[in-house]
Amino acid sequence: MTTRENRPRVVWFERVVFCLSMLYLCFHTLPQAWRTLNTDFPNYYLASRLVEEHYDTTRMYEWTWIEREKAHRAIDIRVLGLLPITPFSTLVFLPLAKLAPLAAKHVWILLNLAILIPLVWMIREMTGLNLRWMGLALTLNFPLYRNFLFGQFYIVLLLLVVTACWCYLRGYRAWAGALLAIAGACKVFPILLFIFFLQRRDWRALGAGILTGSIAVASSIAVFGWTVHRTWLQEILPWVTRGEGLQPYTITASIPGILHRLFLSEPQWNPRPWHDSPFAYALLSPVLQTLILAPAILLIRRIKSGRETILLEWSALITAALTISTIPASYNFVLIVFPACVVASMLYRRRHWGWLTLLVLVYFGIGFPVTAPANVSGLAVLLYVPRLPLLLGLLAGIYWLLWTDGRAAERSRDWTAYVWTLALLILTTSTVRSTLRVERARRQEYAYRLPLGATGFLNAAPHREGMFIRYLAFTFEGYRCVTVNMHDGIKTISPASANDILSFADEGDHTLLEQALAPQSVIVDGEHPSDSVVVNGHDPMFAMDGKSLAFLRDDHGRGRLMMRDGLRDDSAETALTPARMNVYEAAYISPKSYVYAAADDGGYPQLYATDGTRTNAPLGLGPSRYPALSPDGRWLAYSHLEHGVWNLWIRDQTSGALRRVADVPCNQIQAAWENDSKTLLYSTDCGRSVWFTAVAQRKVLP
Numbered sequence: 001m002t003t004r005e006n007r008p009r010v011v012w013f014e015r016v017v018f019c020l021s022m023l024y025l026c027f028h029t030l031p032q033a034w035r036t037l038n039t040d041f042p043n044y045y046l047a048s049r050l051v052e053e054h055y056d057t058t059r060m061y062e063w064t065w066i067e068r069e070k071a072h073r074a075i076d077i078r079v080l081g082l083l084p085i086t087p088f089s090t091l092v093f094l095p096l097a098k099l100a101p102l103a104a105k106h107v108w109i110l111l112n113l114a115i116l117i118p119l120v121w122m123i124r125e126m127t128g129l130n131l132r133w134m135g136l137a138l139t140l141n142f143p144l145y146r147n148f149l150f151g152q153f154y155i156v157l158l159l160l161v162v163t164a165c166w167c168y169l170r171g172y173r174a175w176a177g178a179l180l181a182i183a184g185a186c187k188v189f190p191i192l193l194f195i196f197f198l199q200r201r202d203w204r205a206l207g208a209g210i211l212t213g214s215i216a217v218a219s220s221i222a223v224f225g226w227t228v229h230r231t232w233l234q235e236i237l238p239w240v241t242r243g244e245g246l247q248p249y250t251i252t253a254s255i256p257g258i259l260h261r262l263f264l265s266e267p268q269w270n271p272r273p274w275h276d277s278p279f280a281y282a283l284l285s286p287v288l289q290t291l292i293l294a295p296a297i298l299l300i301r302r303i304k305s306g307r308e309t310i311l312l313e314w315s316a317l318i319t320a321a322l323t324i325s326t327i328p329a330s331y332n333f334v335l336i337v338f339p340a341c342v343v344a345s346m347l348y349r350r351r352h353w354g355w356l357t358l359l360v361l362v363y364f365g366i367g368f369p370v371t372a373p374a375n376v377s378g379l380a381v382l383l384y385v386p387r388l389p390l391l392l393g394l395l396a397g398i399y400w401l402l403w404t405d406g407r408a409a410e411r412s413r414d415w416t417a418y419v420w421t422l423a424l425l426i427l428t429t430s431t432v433r434s435t436l437r438v439e440r441a442r443r444q445e446y447a448y449r450l451p452l453g454a455t456g457f458l459n460a461a462p463h464r465e466g467m468f469i470r471y472l473a474f475t476f477e478g479y480r481c482v483t484v485n486m487h488d489g490i491k492t493i494s495p496a497s498a499n500d501i502l503s504f505a506d507e508g509d510h511t512l513l514e515q516a517l518a519p520q521s522v523i524v525d526g527e528h529p530s531d532s533v534v535v536n537g538h539d540p541m542f543a544m545d546g547k548s549l550a551f552l553r554d555d556h557g558r559g560r561l562m563m564r565d566g567l568r569d570d571s572a573e574t575a576l577t578p579a580r581m582n583v584y585e586a587a588y589i590s591p592k593s594y595v596y597a598a599a600d601d602g603g604y605p606q607l608y609a610t611d612g613t614r615t616n617a618p619l620g621l622g623p624s625r626y627p628a629l630s631p632d633g634r635w636l637a638y639s640h641l642e643h644g645v646w647n648l649w650i651r652d653q654t655s656g657a658l659r660r661v662a663d664v665p666c667n668q669i670q671a672a673w674e675n676d677s678k679t680l681l682y683s684t685d686c687g688r689s690v691w692f693t694a695v696a697q698r699k700v701l702p
Contacts, residue, residue: 021139041151071516084245177209253387282436315339
């Protein structure tokens with residue numbers, strides 16, 4: 001049979017495709033990436049810059065807090081958020097933090113281009129593919145272009161994984177474990193590759209990975225502090241594992257995402273699923289993910305095996321991890337370069353030209369971007385996720401190669417296969433039960449959801465003023481203040497501008513707005529935005545008598561409650577809280593009556609209150625935030641942290657008696673009393689993504 005190298009037409013075709021792809025990369029993707037910040041690079045950059053400037057980063061995962069810091073530094077991107085990236089991954093960008101944002105991205109692009117050289121060398125050395133094929137593997141990978149365009153992290157992640165595999169094949173097993181630990185500290189899913197070491201009883205690699213991972217986490221805690229890591233572990237990671245770190249109903253190649261769209265209703269985001277069944281979702285999501293991952297684990301051999309088998313086992317775990325990923329953004333799939341090259345080299349050596357051609361088409365299809373129309377519904381959503389079946393096809397091919405090679409080697413049955421099977425069954429059963437409980441409990445909140453429509457991804461901080469409800473909406477155009485007439489449903493949205501509105505306060509016909517500017521936020525008159533009321537302040541609060549104004553002022557990311565007699569910009573200001581406390585929110589009635597949430601010495605935030613002499617005393621309510629004092633002064637509403645979520649409670653200010661409002665596995669935050677002192681407006685993310693809240697209303701007192 002004539003070899004592929006002797007087919008001049010094919011060779012010329014490959015060269016033409018490579019040249020065209022390089023032209024697209026050099027004259028379209030790279031210039032566009034060079035000119036603009038785009039979506040993702042500023043997230044990493046800002047976190048590292050906050051560290052460089054010695055800011056308190058405790059609240060960096062909160063949407064409005066990080067948006068405010070972005071605006072103060074005039075970073076030229078409309079919206080920004082750190083969910084769900086790990087704190088450690090941002091440390092890679094620390095050397096770039098002293099540069100201007102776009103200059104830092106230029107350095108990052110050049111670094112990623114340089115990384116391609118050792119990547120090509122190592123993959124070629126492991127697989128035996130020639131340089132022309134390696135060039136095609138990279139240039140036909142659309143996720144590679146997205147990584148350059150967005151300034152993402154996954155080319156570096158690919159380097160870590162490929163280098164780890166290369167080290168393992170060379171016998172540097174401790175280095176392999178250490179590199180995978182760093183990859184896992186950056187992006188969680190590479191931790192699945194440690195199953196390879198566990199199955200092979202490679203304690204040196206496993207031990208090196210545990211040690212390196214511990215050092216990585218310790219270094220991240222030393223830089224960012226323990227509180228932000230506790231927030232990520234307790235309040236963010238559980239949502240990410242369920243596919244709810246970001247909008248879960250978007251049509252993506254995510255198994256939880258597709259199942260969310262088909263089986264779970266949500267009043268604004270997914271009001272008409274194909275079949276509204278929490279049970280179907282709770283059953284299918286963990287079962288399908290387990291069925292996809294299990295063969296990658298069970299097909300790993302304990303016995304000594306050749307390079308080809310090891311490469312296939314790594315490829316299986318990488319592809320399985322990408323297939324079951326709960327947030328499979330397009331740029332993630334630059335990692336598929338490695339498994340595709342491994343399989344291509346095997347098919348080439350075995351002269352399976354038809355299968356090799358099919359692999360090229362599957363590989364191209366996995367990376368090719370497909371946009372789904374906004375109004376697609378029902379089972380039609382499956383037509384717009386070709387990446388998932390293509391990934392499953394590639395994974396099935398890898399499993400088949402592993403299985404046939406295992407049969408050829410007459411592998412003896414390993415007792416650990418039964419242990420893994422039992423463990424996966426127990427884990428899947430437990431996950432089905434817990435997921436069903438969570439989904440059913442969340443639906444309790446739907447009864448209290450206000451039908452305000454889907455103005456923004458995040459509708460937060462609601463307040464009522466007469467027949468109007470006002471709240472903040474996070475949109476692609478930035479943060480806007482929305483006013484809804486509850487009588488006729490007419491909405492009024494603050495005009496689009498370059499400045500985000502991140503907080504507001506109402507008192508009769510008088511409205512104050514916080515405009516996030518550079519280098520600081522300014523509180524302005526809502527009717528006359530050019531008139532500054534407070535410079536360097538946010539979260540304004542009127543006193544009940546309208547004679548004084550309270551607000552928060554930050555110093556290096558740490559908030560302090562301030563009070564001003566009157567609304568004029570030359571009025572005297574007084575600090576109501578000590579500098580050592582980091583104030584998050586406050587409820588202010590008068591200079592002698594206020595409650596605030598603050599963290600002292602890096603602990604959990606809790607509530608403090610004045611006793612009339614400005615002696616701030618803790619209320620002893622445990623981890624608590626978002627205080628709201630009722631208009632009659634008798635009741636304090638707040639959110640208490642338990643099991644990783646914030647639920648509403650109320651406290652009788654006279655007797656100190658506590659009453660739980662709800663017990664749901666999602667967040668109820670930013671409560672505000674209505675004038676009757678019996679009803680609460682609040683933000684809730686039940687059925688949504690973590691902290692992507694909607695507005696709800698609940699009567700909590702008879």
